Amino acid sequence: MEVFLARMNQGRSSIAFFLDDKGLFTFNVFDLRLKKLVYKSSVCSSNPTQAPVWDKDGNVIYQGNQENLFYLVKENLEISKVELSSNHQHHLISLEKIKSNFIITLKFLENGITKNAIYIFNKNKVKLYKTFTVNSLSTCDIDKEKITRENIKDETTKNKFDHESEVINKNYKHKEKDKLYGVIRENNKLLLKILDLKKSQVNSILLSNDRNLNLNVLDVYNDNVLFEENIGFQQNLYVLEEDRLKKIYKPKGIMEFSKYINSDELVCVYTSEGNPRSIFILQLNEEKMKLIFPNNTHPQKEFESIEAKIPVRDKEKLNCLINFKGKIKKPIIIWLHGGPNAKWDRSFHYLLCDLLAQDMTVIRPNIRGSTDQSKSFASSIMNDWGGIDARDVIDLINFFKKEFKIQENEIYIMGESYGAFLCYILASKYKISCGGFICISGFVDLSYQYLFSNSRRLVKDFLGPLNKNNIFYKVRSPIYYVENIESKLLIIHGKKDTHCPLKQIDFFVEKMRDKNKKFIYWPIEEYGHFYTSSFTIKRLMSEKIIKFINSE
Incomplete structure (x- = not known):
């Protein structure tokens, strides 16, 4: 459960x-x-x-x-x-x-x-x-009807409101009663900013002079503020008590939800690589967690997990999680996350457990575009989808071939959503040869994504508007490079997927069939996007993927 x-x-x-x-x-x-x-x-x-x-x-x-x-x-x-x-x-x-x-x-x-x-x-x-x-100007819930642009008629007021809302959206991520809370850095000092909506004034509290410390506000209770820090795959919890920052807990896994019950207790949803999400109470004074629901899920056996920093081009180093059972074995699966602005962490995943149970080694890299490092690292793929991030994957393949002394056909590349797009473009435009590519809920035609998916805003924000002058939409679309594909593909896609509509995949499969490429296509009737899959689909998906990897 x-x-x-x-x-x-x-x-x-x-x-x-x-x-x-x-x-x-x-x-x-x-x-x-x-x-x-x-x-x-x-x-x-x-x-x-x-x-x-x-x-x-x-x-x-x-x-x-x-x-x-x-x-x-x-x-x-x-x-x-x-x-x-x-x-x-x-x-x-x-x-x-x-x-x-x-x-x-x-x-x-x-x-x-x-x-x-x-x-x-x-x-x-x-x-x-x-x-x-509406304009989604603020992440905080500030009387949405009043802030709609249709109620602001004066142009000067509109412009002023847009600017102020942009500042609020950037700096203030948490609302508690009539106050907004956010963490910003000014002159290398980490500050907590508190915006009082009633008094229209801002208070600042110095949190730290540490240049490497970055915090997010999770909750506020009676002037006690709960923060989280994410460093690579590690999460730390802090509290602000009497204007003093104090580290209170370093979980082995991930706290996906943390809220004050009172000044001494937090309720948390905790997960780790081998343990499903469950509800715990964290006693702040004792720094102990107690499972409260469901009562039969923890602890389960954890798999081996190594955090590694892998060097790639441009002197960058990628944070990678390497999971295995007992010792590192072949085959190696490099699993790419979606997003693209997302990251791998130590949370539970059925498919990960199923692959590890088959004595496979799973490597989950946070390639460029991931949100585990700096803002510049996350934004490095702006106007470059399938560029520097795809080349990161190529560097990883070469690194692990040498490090583990394995052949290219013993490496499989798997991705979901944006990660599947990278699989498609690596197999086609970059002509990468490996054991196989596993593409789950991906996309192959950027123009189609812009025109027919509910991800248009995301595509436009990263790549700019679709017009005759923007040739990028064609140059980075895998559907135009099908003839280059050398490796076999497993394509898993939901017929109800609105994020990455199925029709473009149907066209891609037709082209592969015409070119006599090796592939298995599994369009699923009652399946939407990757993260909406049911337990039954998850089990079938694991079986399909394991069978595909084990086949010649």
């Missing part, structure tokens, strides 16, 4: 989450005072993708087994079904109770434009109140 998408209520007395029990997802509410479940739904969804949302009164809303079906769990645990008439894919933003009405705000995408919709729910009836276009 594994916990997903946990959220705490405003009273800090309960935590709501989805529980994956071998592919059967239920929605749960756990009372932190009673230390027990107080609500468990029937099976609600095979692929929950959005977190539940609480209001200030202790009511919580969550997504059911359809895109536009939601359930409202009231404070007294009475359940109401909220079914929207719209066909759009909605994402919950906020819930508020006004007298006997529940005001539900959701976000949706229409013709490439992000919009909000406000629904009024009362006595099991749902009514659309209004929809409006």
Whole structure:
């Protein structure tokens, strides 16, 4: 069993989450005072993708087994079904109770434009109140209707508002009551900035003079501030007590969710490479973690794990996790993450465990574009998708061939989403020969991604607008280099994938078939993007991948 998408209520007395029990997802509410479940739904969804949302009164809303079906769990645990008439894919933003009405705000995408919709729910009836276009200017939830541009008519005011919101978006990542909190660096000093929205003033607290220390605000409770630091694959937790920064915990794995229950305790969702996500209580004074739910998941056997810094071109060094069972064995799988601005960490992954159980060695590199190092490292792939990051992978292949004394056919390259795009471009444009490429939920045509996927904004932000002068869209699209492919490919893709639509993969496969290339194509009927797969799909995917690697 594994916990997903946990959220705490405003009273800090309960935590709501989805529980994956071998592919059967239920929605749960756990009372932190009673230390027990107080609500468990029937099976609600095979692929929950959005977190539940609480209001200030202790009511919580969550997504059911359809895109536009939601359930409202009231404070007294009475359940109401909220079914929207719209066909759009909605994402919950906020819930508020006004007298006997529940005001539900959701976000949706229409013709490439992000919009909000406000629904009024009362006595099991749902009514659309209004929809409006928004600018996602602030990551903090500051009365979204008031900050919409349609309500700001004066052009000077618009420009001033845009600038101020950009500053807020950049510096302030956490809101608690009427204050915004953020960590910034000024003159090599790490400062906590606190913006008081009522008083319209900013206070600064010096955290550290250490140039290498970078912190993010996780939570605030009674002026106690909880921070996290990520260094490579390591995570550290800090607190600010009486204006003094103190390191409180260094987990072996990853705290994916950490919130104060009170001044002495945190509730955390903890995971490690061999252990699924579970809920723990961390006693700050004793620096001890106690498992509270589910009670049969920890500890499980951890696999061997080595952190390595691998040299590549331009004098860069890539952080890599090397996982194996017992000792390093062949074959070697180099697994590329999606994103592209993401990173590998020490969290649990079914596929990783399945591969290691087969005595394979899995290497997970944070190549350029990853978010585990500097901002310049993460932004180095701007206008260069499939460029410097692909060459990093080539350098890794050459390094491990020499280091482990193995042949190229004993190395497999696997990637999901953006990582799969890199697999496609390495196999085609760069003509890389290896044991095989495993491409999960990837894309092969940048123009198609721009025009027909819900990732248009991401593509545009990295590569610029699609027009006749921007030849990059064609030059870096694997679909134009199919004839170069020498290695076999395993292509796994969901028919319901809106991030990387299937049609471009169908065209790619047709070209491979025409050129007599070696491939296995598995389009999955009830499957969206990589991270939305059900337990059954995960198991089948592991079997397919292991069979592909073991085949001649």
